[in-house]
Amino acid sequence: MTGHPVKLGGIHHAAYRCRDAAETVDWYRRVLGMDYTTAFAEDHVPSTGEYDPYMHVFLDAGNGNVIAFFELPNQPEMGRDPNTPAWVQHMAFRVPDLDALLAAKTHIEGEGVDVLGPTHHGIFKSIYFFDPNGHRIELAADIGTDEQYAELKRVAQPMLDEWSQTKKAPRHADWLHAASNE
Structure with missing residues (x-):
């Protein structure tokens, strides 16, 4: 602003x-x-x-x-907030690309850490794991296009407005879900 x-x-x-x-x-x-x-x-x-x-x-x-x-x-x-699921509170770190994400997964698993993913989120892919303190960590590689990021910015306010009224997932970005099925 x-x-x-x-x-x-x-x-x-x-x-x-x-x-x-x-x-x-x-x-x-x-x-x-x-x-x-x-x-x-x-x-x-x-x-x-x-x-x-x-x-x-x-x-x-x-x-x-x-x-x-x-x-x-x-x-x-x-401890953790007992009213918040473990997957909600996390730290997400960016990695340069999908190859770096997969290399990180291999390394982290080699350190004896359980890793979930990669998980496809439409515009990025992520892996998840926990540090020794119980904090959830995410590594994310952006894979979206400039057009996709622009569209998400365009629909951000309408999605928030609809969510605030209905408390149900708005369908303004259904294309993200379709991409995750690839």
Whole structure:
């Protein structure tokens, strides 16, 4: 939106909780090839001042994208939102193409990780797996055309409007489902 008072420059980092910072860093380096770039450890939370020791680690996911994790040893054991299916909350990372997606699947399975997919989503294909903290990870390779992405942008608002009224899947992009049957 031009003229909007908030000027975003992208995502600085997305942060999640982990059970063990060292194990998490090792896994993301070994399985996904991420660079471990930064760590902060504090006994007091800078924003609130409360005592809650933590280790905050940062990994480079490429192209200026950073994923971060907090290990919180004084907090109750981490869990999941019991009212949200495991497939909903996930981190999705882009890979360059379908060949890279298939090579990643082979490598990740070779690391002993169960991988689901590839799953066809019309304009991209994905694989899914879980990190050692129980976070679902998706790797996605875009396969759509400029025309398909333009059409999805065109129907985005009508789809949202219809969903808001009916809470049923609008059929504005049925062509995506037809493509997945190929």
